[in-house]
Amino acid sequence: xxxxxxxxxxxxxxxxxxxxxxxxxxxxxxxxxxxxxxxxxxxxxxxxxxxxxxxxxxxxxxxxxxxxxxxxxxxxxxxxxxxxxxxxxxxxxxxxxxxxxxxxxxxxxxxxxxxxxxxxxxxxxxxxxxxxxxxxxxxxxxxxxxxxxxxxxxxxxxxxxxxxxxxxxxxxxxxxxxxxxxxxxxxxxxxxxxxxxxxxxxxxxxxxxxxxxxxxxxxxxxxxxxxxxxxxxxxxxxxxxxxxxxxxxxxxxxxxxxxxxxxxxxxxxxxxxxxxxxxxxxxxxxxxxxxxxxxxxxxxxxxxxxxxxxxxxxxxxxxxxxxxxxxxxxxxxxxxxxxxxxxxxxxxxxxxxxxxxxxxxxxxxxxxxxxxxxxxxxxxxxxxxxxxxxxxxxxxxxxxxxxxxxxxxxxxxxxxxxxxxxxxxxxxxxxxxxxxxxxxxxxxxxxxxxxxxx
Amino acid sequence: xxxxxxxxxxxxxxxxxxxxxxxxxxxxxxxxxxxxxxxxxxxxxxxxxxxxxxxxxxxxxxxxxxxxxxxxxxxxxxxxxxxxxxxxxxxxxxxxxxxxxxxxxxxxxxxxxxxxxxxxxxxxxxxxxxxxxxxxxxxxxxxxxxxxxxxxxxxxxxxxxxxxxxxxxxxxxxxxxxxxxxxxxxxxxxxxxxxxxxxxxxxxxxxxxxxxxxxxxxxxxxxxxxxxxxxxxxxxxxxxxxxxxxxxxxxxxxxxxxxxxxxxxxxxxxxxxxxxxxxxxxxxxxxxxxxxxxxxxxxxxxxxxxxxxxxxxxxxxxxxxxxxxxxxxxxxxxxxxxxxxxxxxxxxxxxxxxxxxxxxxxxxxxxxxxxxxxxxxxxxxxxxxxxxxxxxxxxxxxxxxxxxxxxxxxxxxxxxxxxxxxxxxxxxxxxxxxxxxxxxxxxxxx
Numbered sequence: 001x002x003x004x005x006x007x008x009x010x011x012x013x014x015x016x017x018x019x020x021x022x023x024x025x026x027x028x029x030x031x032x033x034x035x036x037x038x039x040x041x042x043x044x045x046x047x048x049x050x051x052x053x054x055x056x057x058x059x060x061x062x063x064x065x066x067x068x069x070x071x072x073x074x075x076x077x078x079x080x081x082x083x084x085x086x087x088x089x090x091x092x093x094x095x096x097x098x099x100x101x102x103x104x105x106x107x108x109x110x111x112x113x114x115x116x117x118x119x120x121x122x123x124x125x126x127x128x129x130x131x132x133x134x135x136x137x138x139x140x141x142x143x144x145x146x147x148x149x150x151x152x153x154x155x156x157x158x159x160x161x162x163x164x165x166x167x168x169x170x171x172x173x174x175x176x177x178x179x180x181x182x183x184x185x186x187x188x189x190x191x192x193x194x195x196x197x198x199x200x201x202x203x204x205x206x207x208x209x210x211x212x213x214x215x216x217x218x219x220x221x222x223x224x225x226x227x228x229x230x231x232x233x234x235x236x237x238x239x240x241x242x243x244x245x246x247x248x249x250x251x252x253x254x255x256x257x258x259x260x261x262x263x264x265x266x267x268x269x270x271x272x273x274x275x276x277x278x279x280x281x282x283x284x285x286x287x288x289x290x291x292x293x294x295x296x297x298x299x300x301x302x303x304x305x306x307x308x309x310x311x312x313x314x315x316x317x318x319x320x321x322x323x324x325x326x327x328x329x330x331x332x333x334x335x336x337x338x339x340x341x342x343x344x345x346x347x348x349x350x351x352x353x354x355x356x357x358x359x360x361x362x363x364x365x366x367x368x369x370x371x372x373x374x375x376x377x378x379x380x381x382x383x384x385x386x387x388x389x390x391x392x393x394x395x396x397x398x399x400x401x402x403x404x405x406x407x408x409x410x411x412x413x414x415x416x417x418x419x420x421x422x423x424x425x426x427x428x429x430x431x432x433x434x435x436x437x438x439x440x441x442x443x444x445x446x447x448x449x450x451x452x453x454x
Numbered sequence: 455x456x457x458x459x460x461x462x463x464x465x466x467x468x469x470x471x472x473x474x475x476x477x478x479x480x481x482x483x484x485x486x487x488x489x490x491x492x493x494x495x496x497x498x499x500x501x502x503x504x505x506x507x508x509x510x511x512x513x514x515x516x517x518x519x520x521x522x523x524x525x526x527x528x529x530x531x532x533x534x535x536x537x538x539x540x541x542x543x544x545x546x547x548x549x550x551x552x553x554x555x556x557x558x559x560x561x562x563x564x565x566x567x568x569x570x571x572x573x574x575x576x577x578x579x580x581x582x583x584x585x586x587x588x589x590x591x592x593x594x595x596x597x598x599x600x601x602x603x604x605x606x607x608x609x610x611x612x613x614x615x616x617x618x619x620x621x622x623x624x625x626x627x628x629x630x631x632x633x634x635x636x637x638x639x640x641x642x643x644x645x646x647x648x649x650x651x652x653x654x655x656x657x658x659x660x661x662x663x664x665x666x667x668x669x670x671x672x673x674x675x676x677x678x679x680x681x682x683x684x685x686x687x688x689x690x691x692x693x694x695x696x697x698x699x700x701x702x703x704x705x706x707x708x709x710x711x712x713x714x715x716x717x718x719x720x721x722x723x724x725x726x727x728x729x730x731x732x733x734x735x736x737x738x739x740x741x742x743x744x745x746x747x748x749x750x751x752x753x754x755x756x757x758x759x760x761x762x763x764x765x766x767x768x769x770x771x772x773x774x775x776x777x778x779x780x781x782x783x784x785x786x787x788x789x790x791x792x793x794x795x796x797x798x799x800x801x802x803x804x805x806x807x808x809x810x811x812x813x814x815x816x817x818x819x820x821x822x823x824x825x826x827x828x829x830x831x832x833x834x835x836x837x838x839x840x841x842x843x844x845x846x847x848x849x850x851x852x853x854x855x856x857x858x859x860x861x862x863x864x865x866x867x868x869x870x871x872x873x874x875x876x877x878x879x880x881x882x883x884x885x886x887x888x889x890x891x892x893x894x895x896x897x898x899x900x
Contacts, residue, residue, distance in 0.1 A: 231832050232825070346834035354630035355623070364619045364837065367612060367844050370827045371837070376630075379833070388831040397833060 103256030119202030232391030255400030464874030
């Protein structure tokens with residue numbers, strides 16, 4: 001680092017401390033000024049494991065056994081590793097171009113951190129002194145903003161306002177003491193439109209120093225995002241303002257999303273962050289009523305927590321829900337905006353519903369032998385269209401294999417799998433409903449019995 | 455016959471001057487044979503050379519000229535003068551007188567005159583052959599036009615079919631309640647536009663056929679000729695386009711004719727100059743018997759004395775004509791060179807354009823249709839957009855065909871301008887241009 005790149009003065013947290021600051025927080029702070037910046041981790045070697053097993057919380061890559069918190073599970077995601085250096089948790093974020101797969105069959109060149117899109121989840125504890133080295137390997141300048149995290153103004157990461165932007169090749173140091181708990185985020189705050197549209201966002205989870213609320217057995221963290229990737233292209237289009245066609249949970253679109261696996265009776269927390277460019281997402285969980293317990297502003301007093309089945313996660317916000325998983329099954333969890341559960345849908349299609357093709361195909365085929373009239377009964381059939389030639393590097397609008405049929409959804413769709421027993425860490429497969437609890441074709445004798453005339 | 459030789463030399467085809475002989479019947483049979491099968495460019499030219507009425511009329515010019523030459527090759531017919539004198543007195547007797555007068559001048563001037571007339575004949579021959587070659591070029595172009603028009607109509611029909619399919623879809627959408635009257639009317643208007651454009655193209659084909667029919671001099675049942683051949687591709691290897699200017703000056707018949715015309719005028723001028731002091735000379739035999747005198751027999755001689763008229767006016771006129779002829783020849787040569795250069799440039803440009811279409815534009819259009827089909831399968835675009843891609847492909851094919859047609863036109867032009875075949879590196883065997891292949895997609899019928 002050049003001398004000119006040093007932050008101006010020591011990274012002092014000049015805010016008034018909350019009276020409940022713990023001893024550990026003090027220790028962390030005193031070690032802060034002794035940081036040498038000599039990181040033993042470099043670039044790719046420092047990458048966290050790329051995916052987290054779905055069933056159970058993994059061994060925490062940077063924590064220790066006595067950390068006193070249950071690490072979050074980030075389906076399809078990664079965690080940012082850290083080291084203690086003189087009582088400070090030292091992290092290294094590398095902003096770089098990343099080849100990312102949204103779902104089988106769709107890859108794109110995005111911008112992310114440490115080889116991941118989105119960036120690896122940062123997980124710390126209230127009171128930690130944290131130091132982030134941010135290396136810019138992008139062709140453009142960038143910064144990191146710790147969204148919702150209370151920091152000194154000079155650490156807030158707004159390019160031009162709080163700091164000089166990090167030029168390509170430079171490494172900046174951010175350092176502050178974490179004085180809150182909850183679900184926050186981080187993202188680029190320089191040319192936000194471009195850099196966030198290309199994926200430069202991540203979750204920033206802060207566990208409370210002392211337990212808050214009932215202890216949870218499963219703590220999931222999901223970042224919501226939206227993209228424009230035209231079928232047949234391989235780079236998101238940051239200029240898109242309204243017509244997004246890839247909607248993701250942790251940068252995966254169904255059928256690329258890993259399920260959330262829990263055992264019956266466990267208390268489950270799901271944290272949602274939303275850094276979509278232009279959309280809020282009402283996330284609906286099937287099978288349960290839950291409570292909205294937190295925002296990025298912190299814990300909601302119990303008396304004010306809303307019972308809900310759908311949580312609206314505004315863009316630029318986080319929402320946390322909690323419930324007890326007392327009903328086994330495969331429960332859909334998805335954004336309830338129907339266009340947000342489609343993949344790469346064309347929005348300029350003529351309305352074909354109810355159109356009777358008649359001799360139209362015979363008329364068109366001499367000109368276009370591959371033609372077949374589609375859409376006259378809707379998009380459901382698209383799930384079965386895999387045999388037709390599609391643009392290279394594109395995925396079907398809808399369709400993941402379900403136990404009974406194609407699931408006619410895509411995008412922001414995942415499955416909460418609640419089981420009596422769990423074996424191993426993986427996906428437990430499809431749920432087998434007990435007899436009498438499955439919707440089936442009505443039999444003739446049943447219809448007669450109940451006087452239903454069809 | 456010399457025209458036939460000249461034309462055959464340059465086109466490899468036979469021509470014939472129908473002079474109402476029994477052989478003409480054979481010509482008619484030959485024509486029927488030529489028109490029986492599928493018409494080719496060469497056959498069309500042959501038919502025209504044998505049967506184009508304007509060309510036949512031009513051949514008759516040679517008849518006139520040949521007669522002139524025969525005329526010049528004979529001595530002027532002697533004139534027989536007879537006179538009888540009746541005595542007016544009682545003792546008079548009837549007097550008779552005979553003389554055979556021959557313009558002996560002819561005998562002196564005959565070789566020159568013969569030469570002048572022969573050159574005139576040759577010049578006429580060249581001019582007629584040039585006409586035949588011009589007709590050849592015109593027939594080749596008309597043939598090319600018919601070929602192109604046939605394919606252009608087929609392609610326009612595809613444009614129409616695409617518009618028809620789009621309108622059909624709109625009708626069905628309207629029936630389902632999905633689109634406005636405005637949207638439907640817009641599609642229907644597009645369909646009608648396509649229908650009208652197809653009618654125009656079909657008329658253009660009829661006109662092109664009639665043009666060729668006229669050039670071949672056909673009427674009646676013979677106008678039913680067929681032409682199935684597709685327009686040939688631009689040949690892979692171009693004939694050598696070197697020395698074309700020189701070639702034009704060497705072998706263009708109209709330039710040769712102008713050259714002959716100029717030297718003919720020079721010879722006429724020489725003749726006039728060499729005879730300027732010759733008046734009319736008449737030599738005769740004269741018998742005469744006076745009354746009560748003996749019969750006399752003796753020669754007569756009459757001499758024109760060129761004292762006042764020494765043919766100055768004629769000579770001046772011929773000199774002016776000769777200079778005029780030289781100027782015309784120069785003009786012809788200068789223009790020929792320039793026209794050859796321009797036609798060669800046109801040929802090269804059209805060739806490059808055709809190749810660009812073939813190697814780049816048309817494959818791109820195919821890709822666009824294929825990728826549009828994929829985007830359609832992925833439900834990114836609807837049928838109208840897919841049909842639009844197909845229509846654009848067809849339009850590109852039309853533009854390509856027009857370029858290929860213009861290439862062959864330019865080629866015929868260039869051949870006409872250099873006065874015969876182009877010096878070929880190798881006779882190119884052009885493949886026919888096919889219409890756009892529909893895209894092949896693995897499609898399972900449902």
